[in-house]
Every structure is written in structure tokens, then in C-alpha cells.
Amino acid sequence: MSLKPVSFSKPLEHLPRLSKPYVPGKQDARFWTDTELTVIRTYYVSGGAGACMAHLPAHRTISGVYQQAKKLGLSGDPNKPRNSYKSTxxxxxxxxxxxxxxxxxxxxxxxxxxxxxxxxxxxxxxxxxxLGLTIAHKKEPPWTAVEDALMRRVPLHDPDKCSDIFREHGFKRSPTAIVVRAKRLDLSRRATREELSATRAAKILGVDGKWVTGRILAGELRATKRDDKRLPQQGGQSWDIRPEDLRRYVIDHLEQVDLRKVDKFEFVALIAGEGA
Missing domain, CATH: 1.10.10 (Arc Repressor Mutant, subunit A)
Structure with a gap:
């Protein structure tokens, strides 16, 4: 069997990076500069944080001044009268x-x-x-047995769609609440997906994920792009492989599968048509 080079280059247009580019010599505004620290050394002891704030940029806060003064080992004037607040x-x-x-x-x-x-x-x-005062916090209502049963029927891989389905059944649950509830019920968010990802297919066949991607790009293995929200900078949309398409590929290209490396339980279930 001869090896053929496989190109993994993606014909995608260049998009700007998600994070800000690094500029040499430019410091983020959240870091304190030597000039700002000099202001604290000059005005904190005699005038306190208020005097420092008058000479600092607008994005600096009182708490930040106190923190920097503590790091510098500075303390306020002990003879300065302190404000005392008494209740009536x-x-x-x-x-x-x-x-x-x-x-x-x-x-x-x-x-x-x-x-x-x-x-x-x-x-x-x-x-x-x-005074024993508290603020009433409105918590979400307890989950009912009907909602827990519905959790086992909705597509947990898409929390937004699950939230819409819950709303259609008369329950108001946010996508985040559904994800948290799935964890507490020990429900797999992947178990509801009939399709296989490239990583899952690679695990069944005992190969690397890039090997499966190469077969897809070569047109040997049928797959579709998943309708997710991954950006091109994050690698683009994931692949969805139907179990029957993977089974057909294994049957047609059995010489490319090393039976010593496959996951024997999932591989047999795949070939027998019992799902993955």
C-alpha cells in the first residue's frame, strides 16, 4: 500500500484575530505605570486616596489606590481626623x-x-x-419529574434548542439551567447525537483524528459540517459523520483499518448496525 500525501490546507479567507495584537512597548491600561506610582507616593500620606485620585487617570479607582499604597508600604496621616458614621x-x-x-x-x-x-x-x-435585614433573591422553581423526563428526550448538544422545546411545553428554563441540570442528572450531552464527530470516529477505528479528516477532505468518507457557532479562527465548524456512512467506508476500505487498534466493542456495534 503506497502512502499518498494529504493536504490539510483549508481554502478560507483571512480573518482578523480575535484577540488584540501585541504591540511592543505598549502597556495595557490596567497595569500601573511609574508615573502613577509616583503620584501615590507623593500624595497618599498627606492627602489620602482622594488626593491621589485627583492626579490619576479616570479609570483608576479608590480601591486600586489603596491596594497600591499597601504594596508600597504607605499609610495615611495618623493625625488626620477620620470620618465616623453613627446611626440614628x-x-x-x-x-x-x-x-x-x-x-x-x-x-x-x-x-x-x-x-x-x-x-x-x-x-x-x-x-x-x-438590623437583621436581607434582600429577597428570586430563585428558579424546583425541577419537576416531568421536566426531568423531558431532559432525556431533548437534544442536549444544543442548549438553545432545548430551551425553545421547554418553552413549547410550558416550562421556562434557560440554556444554562438546562446544561447544569444535565450535569446533575449525569446525562451525556453527546449521547443524544446520532452523528459521530471526527474524533469519535477516529477513536472507534483506532486512528488519529487528522486521519479521519483527511479521508473526509479526500471525498472517501461522507460527512457534513455541524451547524455550530465555532468561528473560522477556532478551526471552523465540526464534522458530523453518520454511523451508516462510517460503516460503508469501513466495508469498502477494510484494508485501511487495522483491526488490532480498533475499539472492539464500538467497532462491532458499528458493523452490526447497532449504533455507536
Whole structure:
């Protein structure tokens, strides 16, 4: 048997890379520069984080200034008076009234309330803890036996389609919730696919995945592109191989299959027509 060279080059147009290209000498804005660290050394001890913020770029935060000051071993002026926040019965009553109106599904609710009350967020959180206040979080309803039975019938390899099927049956479940539920029920998301991937077919035949891809590109093994969301930069769409097409290829090209390397159980099931 003579070996024939197989080309794996894909006639795809050039597309820009997904990540930003590296530019020598250019530093990302999240890293602190020597100039910014000099500002902290100059103003932090005498004026605190507020004085530093007045001389720093707009994307820097108070917490970031505190972290850098700690790394530099700096501390504020001990003689500077500190702001002390004391609670009053009137303020506690207002906190109780406003706290029950907060929506746990929205971000920034506590921070907005702290701004309206003119107190720091950390102080408001501690005060709410002492007052025994909590935010009601709406959790998804418990899964029913009917939904669990439906989980075994939907195409778990496509969570978006599963969510649509659940909605058609009167259940509101997000794709993420369906994926998590499949893990908890120990359901394979690949078991519902009748087609085989190139990697799965290679495992059955005991060969490398590129060997199977080469047979597909050569036109010897029938396969179709999977309708997934993989970008060309990620290698493009995956291959779908029907078990009957793989069986026909094995029968027609038996001399290319090394029976010593095949997965004997899945290989026999494939040849017998019992699926893979």
C-alpha cells in the first residue's frame, strides 16, 4: 500500500484575530505605570486616596489606590481626623423602609441606596446586617419529574434548542439551567447525537483524528459540517459523520483499518448496525 500525501490546507479567507495584537512597548491600561506610582507616593500620606485620585487617570479607582499604597508600604496621616458614621433611630427606620424595596436581581441596588442616604456602601451593609435585614433573591422553581423526563428526550448538544422545546411545553428554563441540570442528572450531552464527530470516529477505528479528516477532505468518507457557532479562527465548524456512512467506508476500505487498534466493542456495534 503506497502512502499518498494529504493536504490539510483549508481554502478560507483571512480573518482578523480575535484577540488584540501585541504591540511592543505598549502597556495595557490596567497595569500601573511609574508615573502613577509616583503620584501615590507623593500624595497618599498627606492627602489620602482622594488626593491621589485627583492626579490619576479616570479609570483608576479608590480601591486600586489603596491596594497600591499597601504594596508600597504607605499609610495615611495618623493625625488626620477620620470620618465616623453613627446611626440614628431615624436613619435606621429609613434603612428598613428602603431595604425591603431592593431588587436582588439588579446589580448596584445597595450602592444606589448608600448614595441616597449619603453613607458608604460598606457601612450600610454592616448596619443592615446588625438590623437583621436581607434582600429577597428570586430563585428558579424546583425541577419537576416531568421536566426531568423531558431532559432525556431533548437534544442536549444544543442548549438553545432545548430551551425553545421547554418553552413549547410550558416550562421556562434557560440554556444554562438546562446544561447544569444535565450535569446533575449525569446525562451525556453527546449521547443524544446520532452523528459521530471526527474524533469519535477516529477513536472507534483506532486512528488519529487528522486521519479521519483527511479521508473526509479526500471525498472517501461522507460527512457534513455541524451547524455550530465555532468561528473560522477556532478551526471552523465540526464534522458530523453518520454511523451508516462510517460503516460503508469501513466495508469498502477494510484494508485501511487495522483491526488490532480498533475499539472492539464500538467497532462491532458499528458493523452490526447497532449504533455507536
Amino acid at each position: 433611630p431615624e436613619l435606621d427606620e429609613r434603612i428598613r423602609e428602603e431595604w425591603v424595596k431592593l431588587d436582588g436581581r439588579k446589580r448596584g441596588e445597595v450602592e444606589d441606596l448608600a448614595a441616597r442616604l449619603s453613607v458608604p456602601r460598606w457601612w450600610l451593609t454592616k448596619r443592615a446586617t446588625k
